Amino acid sequence: MQAWRVHRNGEPGEVMRLEETDRPAPGEGQVLLRVRAANINFPDALLCRGQYQVRPPLPFTPGVEICGETPDGRRVLATAALPHGGFAEYALADAAALLPAPEPLGDAEAAALNIGYQTGWFGLHRRARLRAGETLLVHAAAGGVGSAAVQLGKAAGAIVIGVVSGPQKASTAAGLGCDLVVDRRTDDIVAAVKEFTGGRGADVVYDPVGGDAYAKSAKCVAFEGRIVVVGFASGVVPTPALNHALVKNYSILGLHWGLYRTQDPAAVRACHDELGRLVAQGAIEPLVSERVGLSGAADAVQRVADGASTGRIAVLPTGAER
Structure with a gap:
């Protein structure tokens, strides 16, 4: 072969x-x-x-x-x-x-x-407990992992902000249903998120990028918000300032989906069933x-x-x- x-x-x-x-x-x-x-x-x-x-x-x-x-x-x-x-x-x-x-x-x-949507579902629902009406910020929203999170966020009734790089990816994110698209090359992410949310910030941040994306997230996460750390596509692993998490009352949540395959395989199968239901409804593709x-x-x-x-x-x- x-x-x-x-x-x-x-x-x-x-x-x-x-x-x-x-x-x-x-x-x-x-x-x-x-x-x-x-x-x-x-x-x-x-x-x-x-x-x-x-x-x-x-x-x-x-x-x-x-x-x-x-x-x-x-x-x-x-x-x-x-x-x-x-x-x-x-x-x-x-x-x-x-x-x-x-x-x-x-x-x-x-x-x-499989991987992208399972990761998104566990990150948004199992770890961050995303609720309908909350604001979800997704970094790399036009990528494979990010696009899944955008669709899952919309299916959950969230208001979704997508961060992208460049006009082509901005168009893709808008087509996925993002309520606001921020181009990190030309826009101030923190200012855009705070303006869009009336100063509150994002309730949940989904970050597969790390580096500067994480730093910006910490500046615009809401009171009692949750930052889900999914990966480090930027190549830079951030070092969170825990005193900042303390004074702003937000949570930093790690997500390694692969662990669920060994620690809780029944949850993976249940997630797959839920994803299949969303596919059948036309909520995700x-x-x-x-x-x-x-x-x-x-x-x-x-x-x-x-x-x-x-x-x-x-x-x-x-x-x-x-």
Whole structure:
């Protein structure tokens, strides 16, 4: 089969190589999946760079989020079992963690319903306890993780402010339903949020960026607000001033969705059921901005790493438009 493999750490466009290799053999509790679609996530770039919290042995195949087909013909969602990731014709996954792919969604959209939307749902509902009528601030609102949070926030009845970079991403965020779009390149985020909320600030902040985005969030979070720390796409891990959290009465909440898969798998399945209900209602629909064949995966991962994409980019190993 064909698979992208990483033999040394570095930038995705430099270290990913498309090779002919044997199909991986499932270990105990694993299943071999034919990959129907694999969505590109920022952690795929971090894996290539050797900067992710999980470091699979070299060589490995990146691609953590897939829609695949089981040997008995079921269409399922899975988090690939590294080192045999989804940027290949076949991948491995934990058989017990497979989730049924919602029928209304195509393969690319179904794959995108897994990590980003699970992360968004747990962040907004399990951690931040978002309530209808509250104001939600989403950083990187046009990206894969951010676009999911925007849709989930709107579905929950929140007023959503989306922070983006550049006019194209501003247009994407507006199309997702943001009530206010702030371009961090040209706008003062803190001033815009305070003006929009009448000086109160955002009740919940969803931050997959870190760095300066976190610093701005702390300046415009509301009394008893909640900042959900999802990731550090900026490459800068902030160091919160706890005295500031004390005097403003806000909470800093960490979210590592992967822990729920081991600590509370029943909650992951319940979340998937809820996401399926929202899909059926038309309340959410994963934003897949581009589909590429397997040969285009390395270039696409590099664009995600560089912050030059919106929504999700789907890799289709057969080259089919699904």
